[in-house]
Amino acid sequence: MNYDQKILEPNESVNMTDSATTAMNTESGTPKMTARHVDVFYGDKQAINDVSIDVNMDSVTAFIGPSGCGKSTFLRCMNRMNDTIPIARVTGEIKLEGEDIYASQMDVVQLRARVGMVFQKPNPFPKSIYDNIAYGPRIHGLATGKEELDEIVESSLQRAGLWGEVKDRLDDSGTALSGGQQQRLCIARAIAVDPEVILMDEPCSALDPIATAKIEELIHELRGKYAIVIVTHNMQQAARVSQKTAFFHLGTLVEYGETTDIFTNPREEKTRDYITGRYG
Amino acid sequence: MTGATLLFLIIGLGLIAWFFGRLKAAGMQSGGKHSRSALHSLPNYHGWYVALWAILPAAIFLAVWSFASPALITDAALTSPAAAQLPQDAFARAAILSEARAIASGNQVNAFNPLSQSMVEPYRDAITYYQMIGTVAALLLVFACGVYAWLQIKPDLRARTKIERVTMLVLLLASLIAIVTTVGIFLSLVFESVRFFSMVSPIDFLFGTEWNPKAVAGPRGETGFGAIPLFWGTVFIGAIIAMIVAIPLGLMSAIYLTQYAPAKFRSWMKPILEVLAGVPTVVYGYFAALTVAPALRDFAVSIGISNASSESALAAGVVMGIMIIPFVSSMADDSIAAVPSAMRDGSLAMGATQSETIKKVLIPAALPGVVGGVLLAVSRAIGETMIVVMAAGLAANMTANPFSSVTTVTTQIVQLLTGDQEFDSPKTLAAFALGLVLFIVTLLLNLIALRVVKKYREAYE
Numbered sequence: 001m002n003y004d005q006k007i008l009e010p011n012e013s014v015n016m017t018d019s020a021t022t023a024m025n026t027e028s029g030t031p032k033m034t035a036r037h038v039d040v041f042y043g044d045k046q047a048i049n050d051v052s053i054d055v056n057m058d059s060v061t062a063f064i065g066p067s068g069c070g071k072s073t074f075l076r077c078m079n080r081m082n083d084t085i086p087i088a089r090v091t092g093e094i095k096l097e098g099e100d101i102y103a104s105q106m107d108v109v110q111l112r113a114r115v116g117m118v119f120q121k122p123n124p125f126p127k128s129i130y131d132n133i134a135y136g137p138r139i140h141g142l143a144t145g146k147e148e149l150d151e152i153v154e155s156s157l158q159r160a161g162l163w164g165e166v167k168d169r170l171d172d173s174g175t176a177l178s179g180g181q182q183q184r185l186c187i188a189r190a191i192a193v194d195p196e197v198i199l200m201d202e203p204c205s206a207l208d209p210i211a212t213a214k215i216e217e218l219i220h221e222l223r224g225k226y227a228i229v230i231v232t233h234n235m236q237q238a239a240r241v242s243q244k245t246a247f248f249h250l251g252t253l254v255e256y257g258e259t260t261d262i263f264t265n266p267r268e269e270k271t272r273d274y275i276t277g278r279y280g
Numbered sequence: 281m282t283g284a285t286l287l288f289l290i291i292g293l294g295l296i297a298w299f300f301g302r303l304k305a306a307g308m309q310s311g312g313k314h315s316r317s318a319l320h321s322l323p324n325y326h327g328w329y330v331a332l333w334a335i336l337p338a339a340i341f342l343a344v345w346s347f348a349s350p351a352l353i354t355d356a357a358l359t360s361p362a363a364a365q366l367p368q369d370a371f372a373r374a375a376i377l378s379e380a381r382a383i384a385s386g387n388q389v390n391a392f393n394p395l396s397q398s399m400v401e402p403y404r405d406a407i408t409y410y411q412m413i414g415t416v417a418a419l420l421l422v423f424a425c426g427v428y429a430w431l432q433i434k435p436d437l438r439a440r441t442k443i444e445r446v447t448m449l450v451l452l453l454a455s456l457i458a459i460v461t462t463v464g465i466f467l468s469l470v471f472e473s474v475r476f477f478s479m480v481s482p483i484d485f486l487f488g489t490e491w492n493p494k495a496v497a498g499p500r501g502e503t504g505f506g507a508i509p510l511f512w513g514t515v516f517i518g519a520i521i522a523m524i525v526a527i528p529l530g531l532m533s534a535i536y537l538t539q540y541a542p543a544k545f546r547s548w549m550k551p552i553l554e555v556l557a558g559v560p561t562v563v564y565g566y567f568a569a570l571t572v573a574p575a576l577r578d579f580a581v582s583i584g585i586s587n588a589s590s591e592s593a594l595a596a597g598v599v600m601g602i603m604i605i606p607f608v609s610s611m612a613d614d615s616i617a618a619v620p621s622a623m624r625d626g627s628l629a630m631g632a633t634q635s636e637t638i639k640k641v642l643i644p645a646a647l648p649g650v651v652g653g654v655l656l657a658v659s660r661a662i663g664e665t666m667i668v669v670m671a672a673g674l675a676a677n678m679t680a681n682p683f684s685s686v687t688t689v690t691t692q693i694v695q696l697l698t699g700d701q702e703f704d705s706p707k708t709l710a711a712f713a714l715g716l717v718l719f720i721v722t723l724l725l726n727l728i729a730l731r732v733v734k735k736y737r738e739a740y741e
Contacts, residue, residue: 113631
């Protein structure tokens with residue numbers, strides 16, 4: 001703990017990220033989501049310490065770091081899923097297209113429709129494949145009739161690359177699919193409400209390599225249509241799917257930059273140590 | 281020597297046997313303080329081995345003997361010269377013999393029948409004789425088996441394994457007692473019901489619509505045992521009115537407790553609900569009969585229902601429903617809590633509100649468990665007795681008017697069996713037939729409910 005604080009003063013880290021993000025903004029337009037000086041507490045314990053980061057529309061952003069470093073916690077702040085944990089407290093500022101998502105006039109239901117989420121373990125509802133996809137459009141009233149809903153279901157499944165596999169059995173239970181198909185179903189379900197940002201919390205950690213490859217391919221295809229943030233333990237995966245990488249350690253953001261830079265030429269020694277497998 | 285004294289003596293001897301067994305085994309323990317013992321088992325186990333050998337065969341013998349000896353004693357008494365004067369009529373004979381036996385064993389002082397007095401002496405002799413045989417045989421068994429076991433003690437005797445096996449058998453017996461008793465109750469119900477059905481046709485009983493058991497004074501096969509009004513009353517109160525109250529309230533309370541309640545509130549609310557489930561049903565009975573029923577009657581009269589009874593199906597059903605709420609709530613609570621939180625997070629992350637998540641994801645996912653819980657609740661409600669006895673009334677009406685009085689299977693069983701009754705009249709036996717029907721129905725409901733709940737649990741594991 002002391003060691004970490006010594007080499008990484010909070011101010012230092014902020015200055016670094018601010019300069020880094022400003023540099024990137026000039027390259028890729030205005031950021032979709034911005035976070036400034038975010039702290040997260042679980043009761044008395046601080047899980048996130050002064051994190052500032054920008055997420056861009058046209059790139060996939062990967063959060064990497066050892067277990068317990070706060071990357072999932074930070075991800076869950078971005079669509080306020082931490083609200084479901086009574087003892088969690090978030091300070092600082094997170095904006096979606098300039099709107100503060102923690103402001104009192106922000107409707108959390110609207111927010112989550114705009115910032116979708118895919119979880120670590122596939123969690124389809126115990127309903128039919130069709131109803132799983134139609135769930136979001138129905139609660140948000142996105143379709144006016146049966147045909148429109150059918151269209152949304154088909155296009156969502158097509159975008160998730162699942163349509164060909166399930167089009168003849170839309171009435172089967174979503175839980176009857178294989179693990180990889182279930183995860184793509186969950187991605188299709190998130191797409192169906194037409195979000196702007198998709199947050200993925202270790203979406204492949206429960207899947208085999210083939211299913212993982214399919215999800216990664218899907219992430220490639222979805223890039224540009226949605227701002228994607230992916231949390232992963234797997235550094236090769238981060239290198240494969242992302243354009244931007246953020247390295248978290250013990251609740252602080254150590255380094256954030258172009259994925260190629262992070263993996264080939266990291267500025268921070270800690271990042272280098274983690275990427276080369278010296279600890280983590 | 282009485283049976284109890286003998287038993288204590290045997291146990292005392294067993295303790296002595298334990299001591300000797302342990303002593304012998306301890307003597308075989310060789311080597312220094314920390315070297316591995318030459319014995320297979322610890323000396324204690326050897327002690328128990330000898331003690332059990334000394335006690336168990338003798339105890340089993342005593343149990344068998346206490347069943348067999350009365351017949352032997354009677355036989356012996358009948359060979360005495362006094363027995364020649366006994367009447368030939370089997371019934372009178374048995375009465376005299378049982379009286380004589382009671383005097384001989386000291387349970388009765390004076391004989392009512394002089395013939396009994398003459399039989400007392402032969403009985404007393406026979407009892408003394410057989411008691412002596414029993415005592416001597418039991419003590420011999422204690423010594424023989426104890427010495428046998430003591431001689432068996434060798435370093436490689438697997439005393440521990442054998443003791444473990446005896447322990448296992450004792451536990452098995454303990455677990456069988458509840459099951460065997462239930463089977464016994466069921467069989468007694470079946471036998472008495474068969475006697476009943478030899479007097480009243482099962483068709484008349486199960487499908488007859490007139491219940492008036494007092495009318496059976498006439499010839500055989502007379503009606504008045506049509507149980508349909510009772511079945512209807514039971515279903516009306518237990519499965520319809522009580523569930524209309526208990527299901528929505530129980531479910532809503534479970535939803536509040538699992539989804540909305542702050543952890544602190546939940547931590548004291550849930551135990552309170554569970555305590556409510558333990559309130560004696562007779563207390564609910566008071567409440568139904570003295571508070572709810574009069575209030576409902578007054579209400580019914582005030583809205584113009586003139587024939588409202590002071591004992592109503594509604595009063596009993598509503599109070600029974602209230603009694604069942606904690607039960608339904610706790611089952612529903614468990615089912616909802618068993619739905620993985622990933623399901624809830626998935627729905628919330630789609631932008632669903634909390635109530636949408638509950639309605640569209642949690643309840644459907646928890647439904648099988650909730651249904652199982654409701655079935656268990658129904659089975660409890662139809663077997664419930666005190667509330668209906670106190671509040672539902674005795675009139676066997678076939679009516680769907682909740683303000684009128686109806687009667688249930690359990691109420692009628694109580695009515696048929698309380699007071700002085702002959703135990704071979706169809707009126708009394710009808711109680712067993714009703715009990716049998718109730719037993720079978722609740723058993724089936726429980727089976728279905730447990731299967732539903734189990735299947736649902738598997739789905740999430």
